[in-house]
Amino acid sequence: MEKIIVRGGNRLSGTVRVEGAKNAVLPVIAASILASKGKSHIYDVPALADVYTINEVLRNLNTKVSYDGNGHIEVDAQGQLKTEAPFEYVRKMRASFLVMGPLLARFGHARIALPGGCAIGSRPIDQHLKGFEAMGAKVEIGNGYIEARVDDRLYGNKVYLDFPSVGATENIMMAATTAIGTTIIENAAEEPEIVCLANYLNAMGAKVRGAGTGTIKIDGVEELVGAEHTIIPDRIEAGTFMVAAAITGGDVLVENVLTEHMRPLISKMTEMGVIIIEEDNGVRVIGPDKLKAVDIKTMPHPGFPTDMQAQMMALMLHAEGTSVITETVFENRFMHVEEFRRMNGNVKIEGRAAIIEGPLNLQGAEVSSTDLRAGAALVLAGLVAEGITRVTELKHIDRGYVDFSDKLLSLGAHIERVNEEEEELAEMENLEAPAPLKKLDPNFAS
Ligand SMILES: CC(=O)N[C@H]1[C@@H](OP(=O)(O)OP(=O)(O)OC[C@H]2O[C@@H](n3ccc(=O)[nH]c3=O)[C@H](O)[C@@H]2O)O[C@H](CO)[C@@H](O)[C@@H]1O
Numbered sequence: 001m002e003k004i005i006v007r008g009g010n011r012l013s014g015t016v017r018v019e020g021a022k023n024a025v026l027p028v029i030a031a032s033i034l035a036s037k038g039k040s041h042i043y044d045v046p047a048l049a050d051v052y053t054i055n056e057v058l059r060n061l062n063t064k065v066s067y068d069g070n071g072h073i074e075v076d077a078q079g080q081l082k083t084e085a086p087f088e089y090v091r092k093m094r095a096s097f098l099v100m101g102p103l104l105a106r107f108g109h110a111r112i113a114l115p116g117g118c119a120i121g122s123r124p125i126d127q128h129l130k131g132f133e134a135m136g137a138k139v140e141i142g143n144g145y146i147e148a149r150v151d152d153r154l155y156g157n158k159v160y161l162d163f164p165s166v167g168a169t170e171n172i173m174m175a176a177t178t179a180i181g182t183t184i185i186e187n188a189a190e191e192p193e194i195v196c197l198a199n200y201l202n203a204m205g206a207k208v209r210g211a212g213t214g215t216i217k218i219d220g221v222e223e224l225v226g227a228e229h230t231i232i233p234d235r236i237e238a239g240t241f242m243v244a245a246a247i248t249g250g251d252v253l254v255e256n257v258l259t260e261h262m263r264p265l266i267s268k269m270t271e272m273g274v275i276i277i278e279e280d281n282g283v284r285v286i287g288p289d290k291l292k293a294v295d296i297k298t299m300p301h302p303g304f305p306t307d308m309q310a311q312m313m314a315l316m317l318h319a320e321g322t323s324v325i326t327e328t329v330f331e332n333r334f335m336h337v338e339e340f341r342r343m344n345g346n347v348k349i350e351g352r353a354a355i356i357e358g359p360l361n362l363q364g365a366e367v368s369s370t371d372l373r374a375g376a377a378l379v380l381a382g383l384v385a386e387g388i389t390r391v392t393e394l395k396h397i398d399r400g401y402v403d404f405s406d407k408l409l410s411l412g413a414h415i416e417r418v419n420e421e422e423e424e425l426a427e428m429e430n431l432e433a434p435a436p437l438k439k440l441d442p443n444f445a446s
């Protein structure tokens with residue numbers, strides 16, 4: 001088993017570059033299924049576990065996907081594809097369900113394993129299905145699968161979402177691209193990733209207007225063709241490094257950031273006393289000696305992103321006073337609180353609110369990532385904890401962060417990713433002779 005080991009106390013400094021956005025690239029790769037002609041070329045693709053999973057989902061459907069591991073993917077979805085995505089993929093990653101809209105649009109049929117809930121909530125898909133049904137699909141659920149079919153083609157309709165779901169907006173938008181007539185999605189999600197997907201669809205020949213607002217109109221076209229597209233920078237990865245700089249009282253330039261995507265985070269961090277200087281292609285973040293407590297409420301975009309909630313909790317534990325986080329997007333996204341408590345974090349949960357008392361002397365401990373953002377947040381807390389923090393269950397972090405510990409190391413953190421076996425060996429060696437831990441700074445484990 002692998003772990004990230006971090007010893008608190010170093011101020012971070014230097015430059016870190018953000019990758020393409022996980023939550024933008026997954027729907028874009030899924031949308032490539034819509035191209036009945038030509039190949040698609042997608043750039044700035046991050047080398048993440050989730051990207052490998054969606055690639056496998058597409059390959060399993062008989063799509064040809066080649067990834068150079070260096071930011072470029074070519075997708076060839078021409079010809080007849082399979083229309084079934086089994087549980088082994090959907091279980092690994094819920095976003096696999098995003099192939100349903102494109103398959104239904106292009107082949108009139110899709111059978112996808114039911115995604116089910118995960119560590120942050122029950123995560124139903126009723127809004128996706130409501131959209132497909134409004135466009136004429138017959139949807140059946142049985143034996144752990146959802147099967148949707150339409151006799152000929154989908155037809156455009158008005159779909160009002162009960163909640164501005166990111167995934168439902170994407171799935172319905174993709175399904176509508178080749179429907180007969182116009183589809184209007186009301187109360188649509190406005191996230192930047194929706195705009196990224198709409199731009200790709202339009203490059204493929206779709207007619208999508210209004211993406212980034214609450215009303216999206218899609219005029220159906222006959223067919224889509226492969227296109228070139230570059231993925232937007234990952235605003236959540238950017239935010240995670242901004243918190244890393246702030247929590248350590250560091251001075252870090254976070255590059256490849258679109259600041260217009262970062263407004264809620266920049267506002268809240270500024271309120272906490274963090275100095276944030278917006279530059280042409282990034283943000284410089286300077287952490288103050290003392291951070292001030294703030295309250296945040298997670299909301300759909302342009303509200304405060306739930307995917308930054310756990311990382312902000314780490315920052316609040318280090319701030320002076322009482323901070324309150326209200327989580328309104330997911331019903332169960334406080335699993336990291338138990339882990340923070342193991343680090344001496346003082347957090348009370350009252351319904352959907354977490355009350356955080358700071359500043360605390362965070363203490364290094366053995367903690368476990370409960371989801372990808374929780375894992376990142378525990379590493380952030382470890383950067384300022386007294387002693388050594390060991391973070392396990394790295395498969396979560398790997399879903400959403402490329403070289404997370406290496407990037408922090410390059411900014412001056414005392415951090416290392418090790419195999420448990422390597423660590424034990426190194427500790428034994430250390431007992432026999434005061435040799436440094438393998439690959440670690442000589443002072444790391446002292
Ligand atoms: C791959 C990806 O892009 N993941 C992001 C996406 O997830 P995802 O697309 O799954 O999130 P949604 O916006 O759909 O979910 C938001 C809320 O709506 C509920 N809901 C959703 C769909 C539905 O049919 N019925 C329903 O009730 C969910 O249970 C949740 O409580 O947006 C979330 C909210 O910003 C982010 O945290 C995730 O990182």
Ligand SMILES: C=C(OP(=O)(O)O)C(=O)O
Pocket residue numbers: 023094095120307372373400
């Ligand atoms: C919750 C997240 O992702 P997913 O929707 O893929 O679980 C996330 O990126 O924080």
